[in-house]
Amino acid sequence: MHGSTTDTILEISDVTKSFGQVAALKSMRLKVRRGRVHTLLGENGAGKSTLMKILAGVHEATSGVITLDGRPYRPADPQDAAALGLAIVFQELSLCSNLTVAENILATREPRRFGFINDKALVAKARAIVADLGLPIDVSEKIGNLSIAQRQLVEIAKGLSHEAKVVILDEPTSSLSDSEAEILFEIITRLKQRGVAVIYISHRMEEIMRLSDDITVIRDGEYVSTHDRDDVTIEALIALMVGRRMDEIYPPRTHEQSAKTAPVLSIDSLTRDGEFDDISFDVRPGEILGFFGLVGSGRSEVMNALFGMKAATGTVRFEGQPVRFRSPAEAISRGIGFVTENRKEEGLVLSHSVGWNISMAALADFTGPLGFTRSRAEREAAAVEVGRLAIKTHSLDTPSGSLSGGNQQKIVLAKWLLTRPKVLILDEPTRGVDVGAKFEIYKIIRQLAAEGTAILLISSELPEVLGMSDRVVVMHEGGIGATLSGADLSPETIMAHATGFQS
């Protein structure tokens, strides 16, 4: 058949991969066609990353056959894979922050002249690549000066700058705002038109349903099924992925929020020059107050100021008393907890054990009169949290870095639960977490609220904010666009306030 939209470009048959005794992949199958977006769906630990690393030439398959364009495909290393026509954009950022965008995009293949890097040609070539993709980025800017979202776009540009037949995008939108994600979706559409096949990995179901042509579900290292997008529902996919039915993604409220209780935390005209302006809100015990805003709207900055990381003007009242936290230690001692946005940078000490990480913020409670750590009490308390949050870990002594993203996030949650917070700030608590773990985290949040903890839930995922919050503060360019509740809580109203199209 002639049609270039139907024939197979990449075929994976019966591929297995073992690491020592552990089988990461068992008889994996995948058939990717030209000019189509093929989504690979599975929980963290299902084997997606292993499969992608085999395709990228990082790992070698233990057995099985892969063909690219009809020829056997066995890349020796990532450079070989790129040369054979397979480009991959990893979810972990792999850019050098002290170099420019252009230098990063063309790293290891800089245009040369007499053996030296030809800067002019480098910038011109990079500019052409960026313009071709329609990215609003200055190629001579240093990576370190870009936002996380912009870096992600550069990462994508770097991956796509190779002449690729197959492009793998591994959670490319995890740190993009909606408008930035739109840019990416346009790029994907353009790739499809050129006949490039895209393997897409994401946990965002709405996005998957919008972009994909084909969807393959994998579970526990095994192939489950492949579907045409039009023949399948989100609910069915989730059920296939987690291997059980999930009635609802967002667990229902178990208690009614009383409007009469006095607020535990009141913020009045909190301002920090250049970051946020005149922020006022309050939150009552047991309430889940959602914060929605596009990347750069100042949500995380407000929370950092609230937590004593940064100075700001304005009034903060905690349990009716005016307070001013000069350090996180002061905020924590009053009963504020903060699950930060970047769990690897600010949440966990990856090289240290699960137990040490869990007790980290409550260490003072486990310290005897002479400064000795009461390690038995500490371990018992940590074990209780591991059980309560169902953290899947071999033992308390396992390094936290060796756990999956969802379990790492639960460790961060456990760390704050151990401080018995009255107010818990959650900044993107489900980023990079698979659907199963997401559901568990939502249940924990609900339970905490039912126990009387006030929750500030920051999220870039609109369905999450809508599904979980009692009220929603919408932020726009460092200010509050609106505080919505009840009937006003609709995706349309929230987006209108977040984008500033309504005042």
Next chain:
Amino acid sequence: MTQQSETQAAFMRALKQYGGILLSLVMLCVIFSFLNPRFMSVVNFMNILQQVAVVAIAAFGMTWVILLGEIDLSVGSIIAVAGMVGAQCFAFGLGFAPAIVITLLAGALMGMLNGVLTAKLLLPSFIVTVATMGIYRGMVSLPTNGAPAMIENATWTAIGTESFLGLPIIIWVVAVLFVVNHILLSKTSFGRRAYLTGGNREAAVYSGIKVDRLKITIFMISGVMAAISGVLLSSRLFSAQTNAGMSYELDAIAAAVLGGTSLAGGVGTMVGTLIGALIIGVMNNGMNMLSVPYFYQLIVKGLVILIAVWLDVRAKQAKR
């Protein structure tokens, strides 16, 4: 029975952790006893322990600093300043007790300056302590214009020369400081905070650890340890020398790193550092007994450190 298996597990863990460097230590001892029959004797081992004391104590302090992901290059200079401060106290007619208190305070103060400059002015500790290394070294010569100062206080000199219960006092000092540092690091919340902060400073800040205060305290510990080293050294020499402790910071760093302390921070133990210091002591002593010229000693010491660290790194990579 579970008690026994727990002890067994702990033993296996210790073997895995220290097996590599312990093996290096034993191998060095075997080689030296083949080359010189007098090496393997109780008297000589006492000798080694006394010789290594000054470096070992400085290395205990260094372990704290490196654990935090920092470095302290000023300890060699602090060693010299401590001796001179003691000598000057006696020159002013003070007794032993006030002299030792003032000396240790001087060490704490010099460490505090390193810590404050690093934590509060956000200067890299490498640069700060390169600078203070020069400043402190220069200060040693201020009271005497570069001449050595005799120390005649009998209690002070007894520390380095007398024995207590059959063991040289100097060995008691090392033993006590080892136990104190080991307990402080492995059993207290202060030690835990050092491990956590060294492992991820940002996460430590967000978890309410007062990182600046911790850093300053740890530089002060390093300063006090170096000052104690200075007391031992000057008591062995009956005098304060302006070039005392020159380049000892490098031996202290080597001891800590040989003992498995990671320069990236977050990893290290006092047990490891003690073994590392012993390796350095055995090498110095063994080569001196064989009358190896000093410049050859430097070359051999450098190579042994490289090989030992390489073996250790390789073993840890294989475990992953």
